[in-house]
Amino acid sequence: MQRPKILVACQDRSSRLRLAETFRFRYQTVAVEDGWLALHLVNTTAFEAMVIAERLDSLSGLDVAYSVRQSQRNAAVPIMLVARAITPRIREMVESGVVDRCVDETAETGAFLFEFNSMCGAYAERAWKDLDADVNRVLTTARGAYSSVFKVDTPDVPLEASLLKTVADEVVGAVRSGRITAVMQALQTHDDYTFVHSLSVAAVLAFFGNQIGIRPGDLCIMAQAGFAHDFGKRVMPHAVLYKPGPLDTAQMVVIRRHAAAAGQILRCSQGIPAEVINVGERHHEHLDGTGYPNGLAGRQIDDLSLVAAIGDVFSALVDNRCYKPGYAPEEAIRMLGDMAGPHLEPNLVTKFGEVMHDTGFASWVALPRIAVNG
Numbered sequence: 001m002q003r004p005k006i007l008v009a010c011q012d013r014s015s016r017l018r019l020a021e022t023f024r025f026r027y028q029t030v031a032v033e034d035g036w037l038a039l040h041l042v043n044t045t046a047f048e049a050m051v052i053a054e055r056l057d058s059l060s061g062l063d064v065a066y067s068v069r070q071s072q073r074n075a076a077v078p079i080m081l082v083a084r085a086i087t088p089r090i091r092e093m094v095e096s097g098v099v100d101r102c103v104d105e106t107a108e109t110g111a112f113l114f115e116f117n118s119m120c121g122a123y124a125e126r127a128w129k130d131l132d133a134d135v136n137r138v139l140t141t142a143r144g145a146y147s148s149v150f151k152v153d154t155p156d157v158p159l160e161a162s163l164l165k166t167v168a169d170e171v172v173g174a175v176r177s178g179r180i181t182a183v184m185q186a187l188q189t190h191d192d193y194t195f196v197h198s199l200s201v202a203a204v205l206a207f208f209g210n211q212i213g214i215r216p217g218d219l220c221i222m223a224q225a226g227f228a229h230d231f232g233k234r235v236m237p238h239a240v241l242y243k244p245g246p247l248d249t250a251q252m253v254v255i256r257r258h259a260a261a262a263g264q265i266l267r268c269s270q271g272i273p274a275e276v277i278n279v280g281e282r283h284h285e286h287l288d289g290t291g292y293p294n295g296l297a298g299r300q301i302d303d304l305s306l307v308a309a310i311g312d313v314f315s316a317l318v319d320n321r322c323y324k325p326g327y328a329p330e331e332a333i334r335m336l337g338d339m340a341g342p343h344l345e346p347n348l349v350t351k352f353g354e355v356m357h358d359t360g361f362a363s364w365v366a367l368p369r370i371a372v373n374g
Helices: 012-022 035-043 062-070 087-094 108-129 133-150 161-177 179-189 193-211 216-228 230-233 249-255 257-267 274-282 303-320 329-341 346-359
Strands: 005-009 026-033 047-054 077-081 101-104
Touching: 005 012, 005 035, 012 026, 012 108, 026 035, 026 346, 035 062, 047 062, 047 108, 062 077, 062 249, 077 087, 077 108, 087 101, 101 108, 108 133, 108 179, 133 161, 133 193, 133 216, 133 230, 161 179, 161 193, 161 216, 161 346, 179 193, 193 216, 193 303, 193 346, 216 303, 230 257, 249 257, 257 274, 274 303, 303 329, 303 346, 329 346
Parallel strands: 005 026, 005 047, 047 077, 077 101
Antiparallel strands: none
16 A cells, blocks of 8 residues: 655755654655745645645745645645744644644654644544444544543543443444444544554454454453553653654663553542453563563463453554554464464464454554554
8 A cells, every 4th residue: 555645844854854764654755845846746746744844945834834725735634833933923823724733843753743643633533523423433432531541641640430431332332233344444544543552452352352252241341451451651751652763771661661550540540340450550461471560470460461462462563663564464463473372372362363364354453554662
């Protein structure tokens, strides 16, 4: 599948190269430094998104942005403006919708990607209203619950258990009605990776459970666990979560705290099932005891956490990361098999692979987006 194009208009060469590197597995980047050339491209080439710097050769990035909104091809695309300072004129441009977001040109890459993904995600959500009503309800319910959880960045603020239960009920309903593939397809255009990954894992676990005959009440627990497993990432700094490349040793220490943080968030929330709390804490534990945060091994790890670990790894393998393309579904299933034994439960891996392959559901989980770390 051909990657969509993104326009990066930036005077500074190092910044252009950095952005092209950041987007290389999500977009085909068209990078220019001249404002008039950017304007020519706006009128001749369809883009999915644009990053426009205030400072360009020959024509201001502000003027380019105004012209984009008057163009036939790209009037409705999301525009991120990179500016020296948020002036009254730029603030007015944001408020009037000429540009969607503005970041300071000194912003580090993690902060930039957070804003960019949020901007593109908002555009995707606008299109949900045109979907089947049941599909729209699954997506909007999940997005509302996720936003409620992630509006704070500390582990000591509880979440409403009813929100998690409602999301799970919607996911299970979509699985049992067959609409879950439409839900997964709609997620392909959303750029908030942690949200998409959470809903994807919830769908994978509920789908797998339904295929092997798990009763509806337990499917709801599985979907809750999948959706909540990465809630601890709300405490992670954007510089780590959105770093466009492999994490160094110190950053790995930081990102690994998200599992314990998920447990803390879920434990301080009344009405969360114990099984869901366990998955939040244990989805990175390994059978051989080399996982985290507690180094549990063998039967110290409950069955649902073992299943959730498989769903989490599978989703991560097929996703594009800033430093690697996503693996094809069949290759990801093969790689799960390689992890069976030391890390993942072999019998569950075999059954999971059979279900994902035989039903074709694996292809609906392979979503072409930029992912974050963890």
